[in-house]
Amino acid sequence: MELSADFARYVSSCEPDDDAVKTAKKAHEKVRDELKTDEDTKDAHEETFLTGSYRRHTAIHNIEDVDVVCILDLDIQAEGSEPEVVLTWLQGVLDKYYSETRPQGRSIGISAKGVWLDIVPGTPVYQDGPLWIPDRDAKAWVQSHPKGQISAASEKNKDTGGYYVQTVKLMKSWRDRLPTDKSKPKSYILETLVHQTIGLPTSHARAVVNVLEGINSTYGFYRGLGTVPFIADPGLGTVNVAKRWESAEFDAFLDQVKAAASTARQALNATDEAESRKLWRKLFGSTFGA
Amino acid sequence: MSDQRSMIRDAMQAIAQRKPGKSKLVYDKTKRTIVAVSEGVPTPQALNITADDADMFGVVTLSSGWLRDKWLSLTKAGSLPVDFSSWDDGDALTQLELCIQGSGTRAAAMLVLGQPQGQTTEGVVISIVPTDKPAHRSDVFVSPDNIAYRAELVEPAATAGRQREVVFADIEPQLDLRRAGILETTVLKDRTVLCIGLGTGGAHVAVELAKSGVGHFILVDRDRLSVGNVVRHPGGISQVGRAKVNVTRDLILEKNPGAQVEVHVIGVGFENRDVIAGLVQASDLVICGTDNRQSKLLINELCVSANKSAVYGGAFRRAYGGQILRVRPKLSPCQQCFVSSLPDEASDVEVSSQDDADAIAYSDRPVAVEPGLSLDVLPIATQLAKLAMLELLADKSSTLNVLKRDFDAPWYLWLNRPEPGTQYADMPPLSDSSDEMTINRWYGIYFERDEQCPVCGDFLSGIAAAYGLDATQLPALPEKE
Numbered sequence: 001m002e003l004s005a006d007f008a009r010y011v012s013s014c015e016p017d018d019d020a021v022k023t024a025k026k027a028h029e030k031v032r033d034e035l036k037t038d039e040d041t042k043d044a045h046e047e048t049f050l051t052g053s054y055r056r057h058t059a060i061h062n063i064e065d066v067d068v069v070c071i072l073d074l075d076i077q078a079e080g081s082e083p084e085v086v087l088t089w090l091q092g093v094l095d096k097y098y099s100e101t102r103p104q105g106r107s108i109g110i111s112a113k114g115v116w117l118d119i120v121p122g123t124p125v126y127q128d129g130p131l132w133i134p135d136r137d138a139k140a141w142v143q144s145h146p147k148g149q150i151s152a153a154s155e156k157n158k159d160t161g162g163y164y165v166q167t168v169k170l171m172k173s174w175r176d177r178l179p180t181d182k183s184k185p186k187s188y189i190l191e192t193l194v195h196q197t198i199g200l201p202t203s204h205a206r207a208v209v210n211v212l213e214g215i216n217s218t219y220g221f222y223r224g225l226g227t228v229p230f231i232a233d234p235g236l237g238t239v240n241v242a243k244r245w246e247s248a249e250f251d252a253f254l255d256q257v258k259a260a261a262s263t264a265r266q267a268l269n270a271t272d273e274a275e276s277r278k279l280w281r282k283l284f285g286s287t288f289g290a
Numbered sequence: 291m292s293d294q295r296s297m298i299r300d301a302m303q304a305i306a307q308r309k310p311g312k313s314k315l316v317y318d319k320t321k322r323t324i325v326a327v328s329e330g331v332p333t334p335q336a337l338n339i340t341a342d343d344a345d346m347f348g349v350v351t352l353s354s355g356w357l358r359d360k361w362l363s364l365t366k367a368g369s370l371p372v373d374f375s376s377w378d379d380g381d382a383l384t385q386l387e388l389c390i391q392g393s394g395t396r397a398a399a400m401l402v403l404g405q406p407q408g409q410t411t412e413g414v415v416i417s418i419v420p421t422d423k424p425a426h427r428s429d430v431f432v433s434p435d436n437i438a439y440r441a442e443l444v445e446p447a448a449t450a451g452r453q454r455e456v457v458f459a460d461i462e463p464q465l466d467l468r469r470a471g472i473l474e475t476t477v478l479k480d481r482t483v484l485c486i487g488l489g490t491g492g493a494h495v496a497v498e499l500a501k502s503g504v505g506h507f508i509l510v511d512r513d514r515l516s517v518g519n520v521v522r523h524p525g526g527i528s529q530v531g532r533a534k535v536n537v538t539r540d541l542i543l544e545k546n547p548g549a550q551v552e553v554h555v556i557g558v559g560f561e562n563r564d565v566i567a568g569l570v571q572a573s574d575l576v577i578c579g580t581d582n583r584q585s586k587l588l589i590n591e592l593c594v595s596a597n598k599s600a601v602y603g604g605a606f607r608r609a610y611g612g613q614i615l616r617v618r619p620k621l622s623p624c625q626q627c628f629v630s631s632l633p634d635e636a637s638d639v640e641v642s643s644q645d646d647a648d649a650i651a652y653s654d655r656p657v658a659v660e661p662g663l664s665l666d667v668l669p670i671a672t673q674l675a676k677l678a679m680l681e682l683l684a685d686k687s688s689t690l691n692v693l694k695r696d697f698d699a700p701w702y703l704w705l706n707r708p709e710p711g712t713q714y715a716d717m718p719p720l721s722d723s724s725d726e727m728t729i730n731r732w733y734g735i736y737f738e739r740d741e742q743c744p745v746c747g748d749f750l751s752g753i754a755a756a757y758g759l760d761a762t763q764l765p766a767l768p769e770k771e
Contacts, residue, residue, distance in 0.1 A: 044317040073322055079424055080323035085298060089315040089324045092305040103306075230691045238472065238689040 001276035002268065006289035007170075007204035013287065014060040014169045020115075024054060024063045027112040031097070031119065035070050040093050046071040051146035052118075056153040058168040058191055065116040067107075069131065069146050074123040076132050076141045083134030083141060090121050105136050120146075130236050149235030156195055156234070160207070167207040168194050174208075174260065174283050183252035185245065192241045195234045208283075209268050212261035216254070223254045295422060297326035348381040348454035350374070350416070350443060354431055355461065356387045357401075361434050364418070370401040372416070381454075383414070388459055390543045406444055415444040416456060428457045428464070461547055469503055477686045479548075482506035483678070484573035486558055486566070486589060488534040489513075489642055490522040490664060491603055492579025494671035495678065496538050497524060499577075500546040502679055507542055507549060508569050509535040512557035513643065522664040558585040567592045575681050576600040577674070581642050583629065587745075590617065590625035594746045599681050600625075603674040609662020610709030612670040614702040616677055619746060622700040623737055626745040631737055666706050673702065673732065699734030706730065 016024075032048040035041050052067030053059040070090075074081050091108045094101045100111035107120040122131035122144070130145040157164040168191050175184050185193075197214025201207035222229050228250045233239040242250070260283055267279035277289045297313040304311025313326040352372070357364070364370045374383035375392040383397055399414035406415050421440040423430045431439045441456035481504050485496045488511040496507060511534045515525045525537035535553035542549055554569070556562050558580055570576055570592045578589050578600055586602055593600040597619045605612040617624045623631070676690075680697055683690060707729055708717045720728050727733065742752025754761035 040316060043319045072317075073319075075322040077427075078321055078323035079294075079427075080298065080318070080321070080325050082424075085302065085315070085324050088302045088305050089317070092301075092315055095305065095308065230689065232689075232692045237692055240689065 001270055001273055002203040002205040003273070003276060003280060003289060004203055004205075006277065006280070010173075010284060010288050011166045011169055011204065014173050016059055016061060016063050020063045023113065024066050024115050027115045027117055028066050028068055031068060031094075031110065031112065031117055032070075034097050035093075035119075038093055038096070041070075041072075041090075044072045044074065046073055049147070051120075051150065053187055053191070056150055056191075057157075057165050058153065058172070058187075060169050060172050063115065065109075065118055067118045067120060067146075069120045069122050071131070072121055072123055074121075076123060083136050083139060086121055086134050087136060090119065094119065103136070106133050106142075122146075143236065144239065145233070145236035147235075149233065152195065152234035153191075156198070160198055160200060163201050163204065163207045164194065164198055166204060167198055167201070167211060170204065170208055170284070171211060177283075177285055178256050180252065182249050183256045185249070185253050189231065189241050189245060192231055192234060196231075205264075205268050205280075209261070209264045212257055212264050215257045216261045220254060220258065223251050294326060297328070298324075301326045348378075348383075350383045350414075350441075350454050350456045351385060351388060351459050352401075352416070352431075352441065352456060353385050353387045353461070354458040356385065357431060357458070358434055364401060364403055368403050372399050372401050373397070374399060374414075383454075385459075388461075388547070390540050390547070417442045417444055428459075429455060431458045465503070465546070472690065473503065473683070473688050474686060477688065478503040478679075478682055479505035481575070481682050482508065482573045483575050483577060483682070484508045484510070484569050485538070485577045485579065486510045487579035487581065487585070488538045489519070489579055489581065490524075490667045491605070491671040491674065492577065493524050493534065493538045493541065494668060495577050495579065495603070495675045497541050497545055498672065498675035499678060499682075500542040500549055502675075503546065504682065505546075505549055507539075507551045508554070508573060509538055509551060510554045510556060510558065510566070510569065511535050511538075512555060522662075522667060558588060560588065563588065563592070567596070570596050570598055573598060575678060577678055578602040579604075582646050586625050587629065591745050593617065594619045594624050601674055601678050601681065603670050605662050605667050605670055606709075606712075608709065609666035609706060610712060611706050611714065612667070612704040614670065614674050614677060614704075616681070616697075616700055616702075618681075623739045624743060624746040627740040627743045627747075628701065628737075630740055630743065662706070669706070670704055673704065677702075697734070699736050701735040701737065703733045703735055704731075705733070 028050060035048055036045050048068055048070045049055075050066065051069050052065070054063055054066045072086075074086065087103060087108060091101050091103055094108055094110055098110040098112060102109040104118065107118040110117050110119065120133060122133050124131055125143060128147065130143045130148065132141040133144045135142045153164065160167075171190055171194055172187060175190055178184050193215050194211050197211045197218065198207055199210040199214070201210055219229060226247050228242050228245045228247050230240045231242040233241045263279055263282050267276050267283075270276035270279060281288045298315065300311050301313040301315045304313070305315070310329065312329060314329050315324050316327055318325045360370055373386045374397040375386055375389045376383055376395040376397040377393045380397065383399070386392065386396075397414065399416055401416050401418060403418050405419065406417055418431070418439045418441050421430060421438050423438060423440060425432045425438050429440055431441070433439060441458075443454050443456055445454075483496070483499055483504050483506070485492055485507060488496065488509055492511070496509065500507070513534050515523060515529050515532055515534055515537050517527070517530055519525070520527050520530065523534075523537075524541055525532070525534070529537045533553070533555045535555055539551040539553050542551055554565070556565060558566055566589070570589075576589060576593050576598055578586055580586060580589070581604055589600065594617070599619070600617045602615045602617070602625060603612065615625060615628055616622065676693070677697060679690060680693060705714055705717070705727065708714045714727075714729070717727060717729055720730050739747065741747045742749055742755075750764050751761050753759070754764060
């Protein structure tokens with residue numbers, strides 16, 4: 001059974017709470033204003049925008065981090081524009097405002113009163129297109145398309161009558177309950193898999209079944225092959241979101257998907273409400289339908 | 291410059307340790323990069339040379355590979371002669387070793403290690419001096435002993451005042467850089483592609499594959515480039531009269547100087563069957579750009595026998611459309627299955643040479659040669675090249691693998707315009723409709739293998755069934771290679 005009311009309540013319970021949203025908003029507005037007006041960044045600054053699950057409205061519960069992209073006018077071929085130098089320069093600027101800053105692979109992390117912000121510098125490959133993002137480990141500028149990710153999510157949400165965003169939240173909540181860390185994929189991989197498989201659902205329950213069965217039928221073949229397939233970023237098809245996914249972890253995730261797909265199908269097909277709810281609870285926990 | 295690098299390092303260290311340093315990092319608007327300045331000193335205003343200004347300069351291009359090979363001679367003798375092809379009234383000089391086809395105007399120069407001694411009055415002198423610029427820049431040469439050098443131009447009096455920068459062409463790394471992120475750059479270097487038929491389509495496919503980094507080519511065509519070919523073929527008027535295989539070889543080497551290219555000026559017919567069979571055997575993939583059915587069927591038979599994938603492409607009459615067939619032996623229908631199952635469509639072949647036009651004329655009435663324009667044929671060539679790339683990449687890692695689910699049909703039909711007299715004449719205009727065929731689109735079409743195909747199927751069983759015979763009593767067919 002589709003148990004629409006139960007699903008609606010459960011999705012609502014996954015939403016970030018109002019205080020977390022307010023704190024995040026205040027923090028990102030402050031840092032964006034600082035980057036725009038600071039003496040050391042104002043000449044380089046072109047634009048900042050929000051990205052990540054917070055911007056795509058797919059974050060759940062506590063907002064763990066907020067991603068801010070800062071577009072800079074940089075010649076990435078020029079001496080001095082090496083990823084390490086640009087990231088360090090940005091950290092130096094942020095050090096003026098924040099007591100805790102941390103160099104990360106592609107960003108500078110800052111702690112701002114209860115919320116962690118990742119400031120990602122970038123420079124456009126072309127206007128409104130992908131960005132060059134500094135990769136400290138690769139010692140190279142690599143392409144990413146945060147705005148493409150935002151518009152892909154937004155279009156998918158529109159095409160699915162709003163089910164996309166809510167299904168991502170449901171799938172993240174299911175993922176967080178999996179027994180081992182090994183079987184839990186990164187949020188953006190999971191979001192991409194939902195993007196690929198959600199179809200055109202008419203209820204939350206059908207969306208979950210579509211996603212679990214879709215992942216199983218599309219990728220089940222790869223289980224045990226020792227290889228992780230190329231999973232294209234909906235925002236930029238040449239980027240493989242599964243690039244760093246280890247094959248053992250991928251296999252562990254597929255095992256969970258296979259079992260969950262079977263449970264979800266049984267729950268959807270069940271004609272007895274109590275039986276259906278019991279099966280959905282196997283996936284989403286005892287608070288489902290409570 | 292060395293000060294600048296060490297100042298950047300100091301400043302980075304200071305930020306990492308959260309301690310004040312002697313230098314600090316600042317953004318330099320004119321250079322669009324980060325520079326280090328001494329703490330308390332205002333940001334220096336760099337010479338504001340923009341990318342547009344740089345384009346005003348001429349360029350002298352030297353081969354890094356050549357210089358590395360000659361490095362010992364240069365360090366011993368102190369100087370080396372070097373020859374350039376001179377372009378644009380001497381504004382651009384390209385070292386002859388880099389030129390597949392030269393300009394016709396040569397310029398001699400002398401390469402000098404360190405600053406040249408004495409007054410230079412004539413000829414270009416290029417002085418090679420150490421630098422601390424980053425090694426990845428195109429104006430930096432890294433010697434075999436791992437020291438970075440830049441080159442300075444000492445112009446003769448006659449050209450004094452002309453601004454030219456010296457850059458180094460490190461061919462493989464610089465070409466690979468452009469493929470990185472799309473292909474693993476080493477994936478295609480050991481692949482061999484046999485290109486049979488080097489008319490407009492075949493030559494374009496070969497050149498596109500060279501750009502993608504395919505390392506070995508075997509080229510087969512019997513024709514020479516004619517004036518009439520020039521409107522479509524990538525070879526130009528200066529190449530008229532040359533064998534198409536040689537024209538295409540040079541085009542390949544212009545794009546991928548490291549490629550190995552073997553050429554054969556022969557036709558595809560039963561008289562050359564053994565030669566072609568040997569070439570098929572030596573290749574990883576066969577690209578068939580011939581424009582007659584007999585040659586395609588022969589190539590198909592040889593490829594299926596040798597278990598080699600092949601891609602066949604061609605334009606319809608006047609190129610109102612075209613088609614591509616991809617044959618994976620035993621896994622997909624072959625060219626013979628195609629001809630048997632789709633006789634009407636398959637017969638709509640292009641005739642692009644007078645010889646073929648004459649050959650198929652069954653009366654004294656002349657048969658028109660019917661080429662399309664280049665822009666009609668190129669969509670077919672580029673699509674064929676993409677399919678060929680997918681075949682060559684097979685199970686290798688590549689971002690192009692996302693295309694595999696889009697390209698899983700054996701036959702691709704390209705509709706270019708609703709030619710009167712064809713079944714496409716009444717087609718609706720191009721629209722966003724997805725439930726009807728329109729022009730300017732590709733269609734992937736699925737059809738089944740012929741299980742009794744004489745080339746790729748069990749032909750004897752088919753004959754026996756058709757005539758009510760006992761298959762075991764029929765004489766065996768000759769063994770295929």
